[in-house]
Amino acid sequence: MRILICPDKFAGTLSAPEAAQAVRDGWREVAPGDDLVLRPLADGGPGFVEVLATALPGRRVPVPTVDPLGRPVRGEILLSPEDGTAYVESAQACGLHLLDPAERDPRRTTSFGLGALLATAAEAGARRAVIGLGGSAVNDGGAGLLAALNAVPVDASGAALPYGGAALLAVAGLAGRPQLRGMELVAATDVDNPLTGLTGASNVFGPQKGASREDVLLLDDALRRFAEVLERDLPGCPAGLAELPGAGAAGGLGAAVLALGGRCESGIGLVIRLTGLDAAYEEADLVITGEGSFDHQSLHGKVVAGVAGAARDRGVPCVVLAGRVSAGRREAAMAGVTEAHSLVDHFGGEQHGGVERAMGRPADGLRALAARLARQWSR
Structure with missing residues (x-):
């Protein structure tokens, strides 16, 4: 499979390149033969x-x-x-x-x-x-x-x-x-x-x-x-x-x-064009994107919305990995998001210290979530 990995930064914890690397490392633990293409992104803000x-x-x-x-x-x-x-x-x-x-x-x-x-x-x-x-x-x-x-x-x-x-x-x-x-x-x-x-x-x-x-x-x-x-x-x-x-x-x-x-x-739009993301979509079997907080604002002009919309238009599934997920499932699906997974939930949820662990160990969490995705999606 060819996996396109194009996250935004995880504000306060990981830069976009660091987040992309963590996802790549987690996927490779399970499916080392897959072709992983990294295109970290930004929308004009930090990074x-x-x-x-x-x-x-x-x-x-x-x-x-x-x-x-x-x-x-x-x-x-x-x-x-x-x-x-x-x-x-x-x-x-x-x-x-x-x-x-x-x-x-x-x-x-x-x-x-x-x-x-x-x-x-x-x-x-x-x-x-x-x-x-x-x-x-x-x-x-x-x-x-x-x-x-x-x-x-x-x-x-x-x-x-x-x-x-x-x-x-x-x-x-x-x-x-x-x-x-x-x-x-x-x-x-x-x-x-x-x-x-x-x-x-x-x-x-x-x-x-x-x-x-x-x-x-x-x-x-x-x-x-x-x-x-x-x-x-x-x-x-x-x-x-x-x-x-x-x-x-x-x-x-x-x-x-x-x-x-x-x-x-x-x-x-400018970053997608300059990083060659449009061409990378054409050969992708799965797109993985993400950011610190995937909420309703994410679906209006942010990196995740741009990535998911482009994937949807090409018939490619798109998975979001985020520190926290609060966007509505139906709204996210309409924007092109196939699945969304949260670091907070991975680390036990808000009631069991998940927020603190997600902030303190974001790269570990992304690697683990990516490995789980590889078991689910890789051929």
Whole structure:
């Protein structure tokens, strides 16, 4: 048999390549003669660069940058010599995982670090930057990103604004022009939320980043004001920026990309294409995918939904291995999922320490589940 193994990361425990390796090792214990094809995936969030680096020619360039609170952190860009594209991951500089829960405050977190990554890509001669958007701790509409590119948001007196989304209530203009050296921008995201309003960045994603209800209202007003300034002061910024699909991705980083003349593209669609997953489907007898939590959100624009849907369209069974499974069986089946198995259940269930063991021994659990699948599915 040919088994296509293409998981997402297991957030907080395993990267996508590590998860794929654990599944491969478990399957080989039972059916060593089967052909196992590994294609770890990401949808634009954490792990975006690592996943693409396993599939694309190019070099990974380390870049010193800052985290959402302005503290030094190490990032990297993937430079592809074939077409002059730089692949950049916003989560390396803006990721929620970089902050302790007590530090999460979207009123003051900044996207400056992502701007530093993009500046490095431009200085390296990249003709295009593909930016994975997801998992961010920021809600500043890309104000920090623009500041790092020499377009600094300022108040009515011309003073540079402090970090964070809340400061944008006082934004009056931009000092300077973005320095991208003609580099094209593409946002890789599967979020189509607008920047503001009930389905905007602040209302939908602000609370998970630490925003109270009062914070959400303040940040929404601030982003609306910032969008007006960008439309007025950035040549080429599209009209109606705050309402454009994808503008609300990653705390409004999508809006910054659009304002700079960029565009949004499906993150999982882009990764599937670049990793050659479409061709791998054609010869697969079984597809195995997975993620940390397989829930109702997984079936709407996430890696598992993209993988399962493509498998369904080709008549190939698809099995999901996840840390926890809470998606409805009927809904999952309609999305193309044949079976779903949980590490928590494998380790005894929630009432018997399964959650703790699943978090502490995820690779062991995946190997065991994969071995069980091999006994069931291998010819």
